[in-house]
Amino acid sequence: MPSSMIRIEGLTKHYGPTQAVKGLSFEVPRGQVVGFLGPNGAGKSTTMRILAGSLNPTGGKAFVGDIDVVADPVGARKLIGYLPESNPLYDEMMVVDYLRFVADVRDVPKDLRAQRIKNAVERCGLSGVISKDINQLSRGYRQRVGLAAAILHEPDLLILDEPTAGLDPNQIVEIRNLIKELGKEKTVILSTHILSEVQTTCSRVLIINEGRLVADDTPERLTAASTEGGAKVHVVVGHRHGQALDATAIRNAFAAMAGVSGVESVEGDGPNTLGFELRHGADDVRRVLFETVVKHDLVLLELRRTQVSLEDTFRKLTDTRRAA
Numbered sequence: 001m002p003s004s005m006i007r008i009e010g011l012t013k014h015y016g017p018t019q020a021v022k023g024l025s026f027e028v029p030r031g032q033v034v035g036f037l038g039p040n041g042a043g044k045s046t047t048m049r050i051l052a053g054s055l056n057p058t059g060g061k062a063f064v065g066d067i068d069v070v071a072d073p074v075g076a077r078k079l080i081g082y083l084p085e086s087n088p089l090y091d092e093m094m095v096v097d098y099l100r101f102v103a104d105v106r107d108v109p110k111d112l113r114a115q116r117i118k119n120a121v122e123r124c125g126l127s128g129v130i131s132k133d134i135n136q137l138s139r140g141y142r143q144r145v146g147l148a149a150a151i152l153h154e155p156d157l158l159i160l161d162e163p164t165a166g167l168d169p170n171q172i173v174e175i176r177n178l179i180k181e182l183g184k185e186k187t188v189i190l191s192t193h194i195l196s197e198v199q200t201t202c203s204r205v206l207i208i209n210e211g212r213l214v215a216d217d218t219p220e221r222l223t224a225a226s227t228e229g230g231a232k233v234h235v236v237v238g239h240r241h242g243q244a245l246d247a248t249a250i251r252n253a254f255a256a257m258a259g260v261s262g263v264e265s266v267e268g269d270g271p272n273t274l275g276f277e278l279r280h281g282a283d284d285v286r287r288v289l290f291e292t293v294v295k296h297d298l299v300l301l302e303l304r305r306t307q308v309s310l311e312d313t314f315r316k317l318t319d320t321r322r323a324a
């Protein structure tokens, strides 16, 4: 059994003058559920289409299992269930007819077809709509049909391009749970713009920007304090006896605290209060902060520690204007 489910090596793709993918390399071991993130136009769909064998790369290699997707697209597709970005379905067909059609195209053996369709319909919660025309379905149900079609031939790898795009919050939760279930037995790579989705669904995050990989880590580590040079503490103080506050003196006192790497003034909480945001490294500075406040005859009106979010990390890594 090959060790990795996906192996991409120096992948490039040009669309005429546009270079959509610029030397991308990564590997995904079996069983992982990977979130594939990046801003619009980053090259996510292009990469996924190449991986699914529906688009040829300009250069580089892509393997699924140990199969080269360019040299043997038919062999590779047997291992892959692909939900394309726009999830094109045959609108005029009944759901069950569409699934029969896909089973046919996917060469599901005739004697297994009925059982496979039944399984997919059950797993994807389609039992109530199998006799409806696809064009009568809500977007959430269309996505379910797309997922059912993708798993009919029991692939090892699911490639899902924005599976929750355009769904309402309830449908998002339902599709996400379905993907989680599928992820228990399959390798999954899914693209999304909903960063919280990655935190709840994926064990690994790949972020691409302008066709290049800019991050490859667990969601936890990408949101850990160390990524942004520390977590932040938001603090609001007042004077213990209601006297005027010396902003500069207080700021300097906070800045002098062990472990604090920066202090910014932020809005207070009404007259005679001052707000600050303290950046710090791995150590928790709240205790020494409290002592500093007492020492300076201040009262602590608010103390809140904020974690670096995946949004912060994503923006930092993909904000080209800021990097330029």
Ligand SMILES: Nc1ncnc2c1ncn2[C@@H]1O[C@H](COP(=O)(O)OP(=O)(O)OP(=O)(O)O)[C@@H](O)[C@H]1O
Pocket: 015, 018, 019, 020, 038, 039, 040, 041, 042, 043, 044, 045, 046, 047
């Ligand atoms: N068929 C095509 N012809 C020409 N250029 C294309 C084509 N498909 C994509 N591109 C270009 O390639 C780049 C990458 O597009 P791609 O669709 O892979 O991005 P994406 O990361 O999926 O973006 P989104 O988040 O908007 O779905 C973009 O600059 C896009 O305009």
Ligand SMILES: [Mg+2]
Pocket: 044, 045, 046, 085, 161
């Ligand atoms: Mg896309």
